[in-house]
Amino acid sequence: MRLLWEELRAAVPLIFHGNPYLLSIIWFTIQVAVIATVCAAVIGLPIGLAIGLGRFRGRRVLQLLANASLGLPPVIVGLFLFELFVPHSLLASLRLQETRKAVFVAQTILALPYIVALTAAAIQGLPPGLLDQARALGAGRRQLCTLALREARIGVLAAVIAALGSALSEIGAIVIVGGNVYGLDQTLASAALYDANAAHYAQAVAVGIVLIGLILILMGGVGALQQSGGGIRLRFRS
Amino acid sequence: MTGVVLRCEQVSVRRGDREVVRDVSVELRVGELVALLGPNGAGKSTLLDALGGVIAPAQGRIERHGRVAIALQAPDLARRSVLVNVTLALAWWGVPRPERADRAREALRTMGAEHLADRPAGTLSGGERRRVHIARALAVRPDILMLDEPFAGLDPEARANLLEDAASVLRSATRATLVVVHDRAEAWALADRLLIMIGGELVAVGPPRDLLEHPPSMVVARFLGFDGSLEDAGETLLTRPAHVTLDPAGPLRARVKRAVPLEDGVRLELELDRGRLYTVAPLPAPRPGDTIRVRVHGGARFPLGADGAAASPSGDGRSGAPAGAQPVARRE
Numbered sequence: 001m002r003l004l005w006e007e008l009r010a011a012v013p014l015i016f017h018g019n020p021y022l023l024s025i026i027w028f029t030i031q032v033a034v035i036a037t038v039c040a041a042v043i044g045l046p047i048g049l050a051i052g053l054g055r056f057r058g059r060r061v062l063q064l065l066a067n068a069s070l071g072l073p074p075v076i077v078g079l080f081l082f083e084l085f086v087p088h089s090l091l092a093s094l095r096l097q098e099t100r101k102a103v104f105v106a107q108t109i110l111a112l113p114y115i116v117a118l119t120a121a122a123i124q125g126l127p128p129g130l131l132d133q134a135r136a137l138g139a140g141r142r143q144l145c146t147l148a149l150r151e152a153r154i155g156v157l158a159a160v161i162a163a164l165g166s167a168l169s170e171i172g173a174i175v176i177v178g179g180n181v182y183g184l185d186q187t188l189a190s191a192a193l194y195d196a197n198a199a200h201y202a203q204a205v206a207v208g209i210v211l212i213g214l215i216l217i218l219m220g221g222v223g224a225l226q227q228s229g230g231g232i233r234l235r236f237r238s
Numbered sequence: 239m240t241g242v243v244l245r246c247e248q249v250s251v252r253r254g255d256r257e258v259v260r261d262v263s264v265e266l267r268v269g270e271l272v273a274l275l276g277p278n279g280a281g282k283s284t285l286l287d288a289l290g291g292v293i294a295p296a297q298g299r300i301e302r303h304g305r306v307a308i309a310l311q312a313p314d315l316a317r318r319s320v321l322v323n324v325t326l327a328l329a330w331w332g333v334p335r336p337e338r339a340d341r342a343r344e345a346l347r348t349m350g351a352e353h354l355a356d357r358p359a360g361t362l363s364g365g366e367r368r369r370v371h372i373a374r375a376l377a378v379r380p381d382i383l384m385l386d387e388p389f390a391g392l393d394p395e396a397r398a399n400l401l402e403d404a405a406s407v408l409r410s411a412t413r414a415t416l417v418v419v420h421d422r423a424e425a426w427a428l429a430d431r432l433l434i435m436i437g438g439e440l441v442a443v444g445p446p447r448d449l450l451e452h453p454p455s456m457v458v459a460r461f462l463g464f465d466g467s468l469e470d471a472g473e474t475l476l477t478r479p480a481h482v483t484l485d486p487a488g489p490l491r492a493r494v495k496r497a498v499p500l501e502d503g504v505r506l507e508l509e510l511d512r513g514r515l516y517t518v519a520p521l522p523a524p525r526p527g528d529t530i531r532v533r534v535h536g537g538a539r540f541p542l543g544a545d546g547a548a549a550s551p552s553g554d555g556r557s558g559a560p561a562g563a564q565p566v567a568r569r570e
Contacts, residue, residue, distance in 0.1 A: 129312025133371075136292060136308040137378060139330035147326070151316055 021183060026210060028100070029168065029187040033218060036107035036167040041160060043108075044115030048159070049145050051116070052123025052152075053131065063120055069113030074106075074172025081106055081177045098179035103187070106173035111163035118162060122155020123148045157226035161219055168215050188214065241267040242303070243382050243414045244289060249298030251281070251288045257296070258284045260438045266382060266414040273429035273446075274418045277461065281438040282418045283311065283386050289416065290384050304381020304413075307331070311386040311418075313371035315359035320346065320370050323359055327374035345377035346370070348407050365396030372404065383408070383415045389424055401427050422463065426450075434458055453538050464538060468513035475513075477537040479505070482517035484524070488533035494524045508532060 050056075051063050084090050085097040096102040126148065134147055149156060171180075171189045178185035180194055188211035195204035244266040251259035259281045266272060276282050287293045289300060290308040315323045324342035333341065346352045351369040354362065362370065372388055388404065389397045405427050408415050419425050425432055426446050434442040434449070442449055442458045453459035459476045466477035492508035492515065499505075504523035508515045508530075515532065524530050 127312065127314035129310055129314035130316060132292075133310050133312075133314065134326075134330055136290065136310055137327050137330040137374070138305075138332060143330055147316065 022207065022210065024183065025186055025188055025191050025207070026214065028185070029189075029211070029214065030218075032103055032107050032174075032187050033164055033167040035104055036111050037160060037164045039104070039108040040111035040115045040163050040167075044112050044159075044163075045119055045149070045156070048116045048119025048156075049123065049148060051120035053144060053148055063117075066113055066117040066120060070117055072110065072113060074110055074170045075176065077109055078106060078173030078176030081109070081173065085177060097177070098181060098185070100178070100185045102177040103174045103185050106177050107167045107170065110170050110173060111166045114162035114166055115159045118159030119152070119156050122152035122159065125155065126151050154226055157222060161222050161226070164218055164222060165215070168211070168218065241269065243268055244300070244302050244306075244416075246289060246295075246300040247298055249285075249288060249295045249300060251284050251293065252296040253284060258438055259288065259295075262298075262435075262440045264433060264440060264443070266416060268381075268414055269411045270430045271409050271415045271417065271428055272431045272433060273425040274416060274433045274435060275422065275425045276420065276435035278420060280420075280435045282420070282435050285435065286384050286386050286416065286418050290382075302382065305378075306382040306384060307375050307378050307380035309371055309375035309383075309385045309388060311390055313367040315362075315367060315370060317358070317360055319355065320351065320357050320359055320362070321355040323370060324374045324377050328377055331378040333378070341377050341379075342374075345373040348376060349373040350403050363396070364392050365400055368392060368396075368400055369403075372407075376407065379413075381413050383410075383413055385415070385417045387418050387420065389419070389421070404428070434461060436461060451536075456540050459538050459540075466508075466513070466515035466517075466537075468510060468515060468534070468537075469542065470512070470539075472542060473539045474542055475534065475537045475539050477515055477534055479517045481534055481536045482508070482515045483533050483535065484517065484519050484530055485533040486531055488531040490532050490534065492530055492532050494526050494528045494530060497523060497526050 047062075047066075051059055051066065081102065082097070085094065085102060086092065087097075094101075096105065130151065131144060131148060134144055139147065168187075169189050171187070171193055174180070174185070174187060175190050175193065178190070180186055180190045182194065186194060188207050192204045192207040192211065195201070195207060242265050246265075247263050249259065249262045250257055262285060274282050274285065284293070286308065288295045290306045291300075291302070292308065316326060318326075321339070321342055324345055325338040328338040328341055329335075343352060343355060346355055349369045349372055351366065351373055354366055354370065359367070359370070368388060372385065375383060375385065385408070389401055392400065401424060408417065408428065417424075417428055419428070429446055432442070432444060432446045432449055433440055436457055442454050444454075449458065450462055453462055453464065453476075456474070456476065463478050464476035465479070466482060468475045468477065490510055492510045494506055495509045495514075496507040497504045498507075500518065503518050503520045505516065505518050506523065508517065515534070517532065
């Protein structure tokens, strides 16, 4: 306990000294979290909508896969991506190994199941009569999707929060595909691991405190949007 | 036939492996209000879905002349204002944006719900939700309007109020309306014509009064509340409580087996030598065990042992069923 207290005392000045290294990691972490979440949402929302609204064969299998992917071990994802990115492999031509882009890809893949599974669940939890009635009155696919997203917005925002949390905190994949290179492709979480491994405990604690602060700010923002209920105003067009 | 907006011929509908609707033929004409009546599980909603195009029939042919709007049984509304819910329905239907607000308000006014326009849907009572639900189906002005149990789940007062308003609102000279109900009182209050469905089959079609006075089969009679049964002159006489009156000079002797108090009297179960009758007696009423005399006016007669659709009905005056009320098996 005493050791922790001392590390905390040593960490606080590091946070407030305007350390350019720390600032660059914060900025990169925000970039990774936001871009990975947005990419996961762009890819995952249509899939979640299709699973939630669709009546096609294989929908249940997709749902099962999405749910199972929630337990996807980040290290395994990282290993697979690493194998795909190394020279002479399938995606070697993309030259992503140990790059920032690889970090974005890895975090997007890890955030995707949250968006897909939780969006599908939120839509399936809507009163069935509402969507069936819209269909019965001639609603088109786009109108149905807009209606479903708007009505399930609290659940959909919960999916975004979960995806954002994953993108901010997961390190298993990015340390493998990005290499956790000092000053290049470190996020706050992977930098904390780096510092801890290097026995720079005060630095690791400082990074950890900043990460928790960032999580509180970002998640708090999306959470406030969720709680406001009407935070998202989607316009309905015929 | 002129004015026919929907015609279905020998339609069967399956749900999974089960044939839920069998060999149904029916027509809807512009200007008429038809009630589809039947017990739970009779296949009414499935037939409605098939007629409305929500599900495809396994067999048979359905012709529609015009657009069909269905108000499903669950009055689930979006978590927005009442007005927005109705304008949304108009958007789904393809009504141009500038027309939507006025048409939505007009439909709400028609259903006596204009004062709810700005209320969030989540704050409505069950009766109010039903009104808005019906209003959005009316707002789209379909050629064929179908409503699936629009009065389900309401308390008696809300149901009576809504039924009173809906009876005139649902009638339109420019469209055909089909309403699924499972309460006979709703059917009497609404319909020009009644379709009775039992066990997936359409067992009777006709004006409500004709069907009630001359049920075409014992199955239909039982469903329409002919709960009393008496062997008389080599026939089975089925009666409703209104057909049986207590009369000290009546020709039939009966023993009161059971007495169930009602709001305005007592429902009596009467045991006779050749059957059992039910009636509602005013207070003070006889008590269980009493022997009384009763008289039967009306009822429906069937050959002894008749078991439903095959039975040849005759009214109490033995004049036979009128053309309007007939077992569907004998149609055309």
